[in-house]
Amino acid sequence: MHVPLMSDYFANGETPEVLFWVGCAGSFDQRAQKITKAFISILNKVQVKYAILGKEEACTGDPARRAGNEFLFQMMAYQNIQTLNNYNIQKIVTACPHCFNTLKNEYPVLGGTYEVIHHSVFLQQLIDEGKIKMKEEGSFKGKRITYHDSCYLGRANNIYEAPRKVLEALDAELVEMKRCKSKGLCCGAGGAQMFKEEEKGNIRVNLERTNEALEIQPEVIASACPFCNTMLTDGVKNREKEEQVQVLDIAELIAASML
Amino acid sequence: MQIVLQLIFTIIAIAGIGLFVRRLMGIRKNILLGRDANYTDQPSARRKNVLLLAFGQKKMFRNPLVAILHFFVYAGFIIINIEVLEIILDGILGTHRLFAPVLGAFYSFLINSFEILAVLVIFACATFLARRNIIKLKRFISKDLDGWPRSDANYILITEIVLMLLFLTMNSTDQVLQSKGYGHYAAHPTGPFLISGWIAPLFAGLSNGMLVAIERSCWWLHILGILAFMNYLPYSKHLHIILAFPNAYYARLQPLGIINNMPAIQNEVLYAMQPELAPAPDTNAAPARFGAKDVFDLTWRNLLDAYSCTECGRCSAACPANMTGKLLSPRKIMMDTRDRLEEVSRNIHANGTFVDDNKSLLHNYISVEELRACTTCNACVEECPVSISPLEIIMELRRCLIMEESNAPQEWNVMSSNIENNFAPWKFSPDDRDKWASEML
16 A cells, blocks of 8 residues: 655645644554554545655654753744645644644744644544445444543643544444543643653552543543553553453544444 | 711721732732733633633533532622622711612612522531531642641631621621610611521520620621731632632633743744844843743743632642642642742842842742643643643743753653654654555555
């Protein structure tokens, strides 16, 4: 399967409908690469004309800015905005809520204004438009699934319903954790915590959240963020529940259940 | 005698209100020690926030039961204060129940409403006292509140109960005196009120002199209590009853995910990349500080937040770092900011201008370990009923740590150098960024 590059489109004088911003996790993290591949397979099936930046993509600067390193953030933003504007990018979809937030909310004031869509909203639109058709007997039909809200999707951008609507298409049994939506508990990765050891405490944040999820005995914990996915996967492994409970991205769930 | 009392009352009332206003002006001055920031765009959205968040207490209704109890106290406080207008006029003019003959039946309706509210206030405050001292909710027994802040909360609740009891007792004794046809009380017949009429029989056996003494004591204690309480407010967490309104008006309207831009650095990067755009260097410009080390480096908006905080702790209860035993508590961030600002204000007051005291908000009040624990999840911001952002202060202090003090954990230095050199926070070659694509079948 060929993954088209923006530079190829550009060389041919064409423009894709949408740029898929893969993000660092989706590009390099082995677990998150599976999410990227699942999302690509959906894009191919529904025949969306998309492209990726490939080697021209760079970190948005989200973790640098949140660690307090504004210089580095501004450097990354400058570089990315140059790339995006040179290609005259109009519409971006991404599977990472952190990239989504930075591209959508923090780049406009720096000269980079695009229509930025998180893949949860993108998938919901494809489902609503009937472009994604689900199998009669999907592998997750009737399964007990709980959705973990990503902070950067939920509180940061008020996207609570789209990922849930996407999950509804699976015809599964959706259950909510006690702390959900605007009260959702962080996975512990945000604010550049992903890249450092946690501070001293009684329990790790990802375990606190995993324990809460396991209390309602789901078969799948659904996420819409590669970092949440990593944190919860680690939590489930820590509780030695990886045989019973899967942690999957909404794109993976849809890719596995669509015709 | 009467004229002397009127004079004493007038002096006390003017002094009470005057002191209160003076202290508020002082607080305004302290808040304006912060950096300038623009929070006046979109006035209609801001007015709507005042209605929803301040008057409507929308965020409180995330827990409806507590919201209703809180609403009793809030409504009681605002509405019963209409009665204070009559009390103050009576005090100045030497009249008794000035509004009764003017308003007629409506007067009884008003006082009946106030009395019902008074009972609801007593009930709510008693429940709140129980939640703090008997049920001991986690956010109220937190070490954030050790010492003065915990007492402060109890004093407020007890004072409110006492003020309401004084009001009801005053009405009861007044009514007994009316029924006995005594003096000027009889000249202003109001008939029995809903609640005080019900407790009036308790006072029926007392002598006229005793009844007058009780009625007058309650009247004086009630109004003196209110004036004293008003002057206690600006030194207490209870200031939120006033500042919740401006704080809602100046609420942050952009999506919570945005971390404030730093135009100075934006330009510095721009000029490094495109030197032709750089203006001639201004040699007179004082070097700006990156991020915030002390309260002066925060915006006035952050400092208004600090004075608006009522230390309820909803932020810390929702904070993933706090609930997992880390040192960080968003409530403490706000309390520290206010404490430091008060310290700075005392310093300025004593010296005429701020004299360096070798202290700062960062390090002396808020430690590196606290700041390092934040996941920027915005749970604290989302929970705050009065539109405070502890996260904004945390971020500004983090910026100072990294950019002014080069104080970062080793892993963050590695992350930064990876982002800088490999364009990803991990140590992978940028050439492998799309390697996954070649692995797709």
